[in-house]
Amino acid sequence: MGTFTEKQEALVRNSWEELKQNFAHHSLHFFTLILEIAPATKNMFSFLRDYDEIPRNNTMLQIHALKVFELTCESAIQLREKRIVIADTTLNYLGSIHIHKGVTDLHFEVVKEALLKTIKEAVGDKWSEELSNAWEVAYDELAAAIKKAMRESPSSA
Structure with a gap:
């Protein structure tokens, strides 16, 4: 991974x-x-399990999506400081919940693909390879931090 630039952060x-x-x-x-x-x-996702279709106004879904976007964005901004500074308790929680749910590397890739497509739709003609790369670096860094917490989690033993 290269250096996360000021322009990528912006x-x-x-x-x-x-x-x-x-x-x-x-x-x-x-x-x-x-x-x-x-x-x-x-x-x-417990908030989706009982539905045939995605519930349009499901608060839990919106909260979860917000957390994913927010953590990725915060991680990106912290990359310029050379490290992810998400609270250890948050990372420990994310690690254990991801283990409990059976999350694999493939799932991280699925979320990354969905994230990039969602951002592409949101920004429309402002989408570029440069913007895609910036979000990819941010997401990959967050995913790496969560995977590390998963490996170190007591529930992974």
Whole structure:
């Protein structure tokens, strides 16, 4: 991984602001994409398990999507400081919950694909390879931190 530049940070921040303009729509789209790419993941989300379709105004879905976007954005901004500074308790929790749900590397890739497609839709003609690369670096760094927490989690033993 190269250095996360000031320009990449600005790209992530600006597109995050655009995502927040219509967050309910984008969070729904994000989870729809995850389920289109990997339908079996539906059972990993307690707030989706009992529905045939994604519930349009499900608060838990919107909160979860917001957390994913926020953590990725925060991680991106912290990359310029050369390390992820998400609280250890948060990472420990994410590690244990991801183990409990049976999350694999493939799931991280599915979420990444859905995330990038959602951002692409949100920013429209501002989408570029440069913006995609910035979000990919940010997401990969967050995923690496969560995977590390998964490996170190007492529940992985």
